[in-house]
Amino acid sequence: MRITCPNCGERDRREFYYRGAALEQPAADADLDVWHQHVNLRENPAGPLEELWYHEMGCGAWLKVLRNTASHEILEVTLASDAGLGGAA
Numbered sequence: 001m002r003i004t005c006p007n008c009g010e011r012d013r014r015e016f017y018y019r020g021a022a023l024e025q026p027a028a029d030a031d032l033d034v035w036h037q038h039v040n041l042r043e044n045p046a047g048p049l050e051e052l053w054y055h056e057m058g059c060g061a062w063l064k065v066l067r068n069t070a071s072h073e074i075l076e077v078t079l080a081s082d083a084g085l086g087g088a089a
Contacts, residue, residue, distance in 0.1 A: 001013040001072050001074070002074070003015075003016055003053060003063070003065060003074055003077060004074070004077050005055050005058055005059065005061065005063065005077065006061070006063070006077060006078065006079050007055070007058070007059040007061055007079075008055065008058045008059050011055070011058060014057075015055060015056065015057040015058050016053045016054060016055055016056060016057075016058075016063075017053065017054040017056045018051065018052075018053055019051070019052040019053065019054060019062075020051065020052060021042065021049060021050065021051055021052075022050040022052045022064050022080075022083075022085065023038070023042070025038065026038050045069065046069055046070045047068055047069060047070055048066055048067070048068050048069075048075060049066070049067060049068075049069050050064055050065070050066050051064070051065045051066075051067055052064060052065075052080060052085070053065050061079055061080070061081075062079070062080035062081070062085065063077055063078065063079060063080055064077070064078050064079075064080050064083040064085060065077050
């Protein structure tokens, strides 16, 4: 699988660290049931899913990647900061 970093161009996925689905986190003081749902009861779709990837062996940018989980086709890549995800770490 190849990911096109907006800063570095097309790279092999082994240059990146996969964090997971790009989901909004509940507030730190949210109810335990809200956190349980966020951590344990998420959808697991076959198809397009927004994910966070870190360009660990490149520019160090966090990326929001739209990837088809069934085919692994990369549909779109944007900088996480441009997508409003700021401190993705």
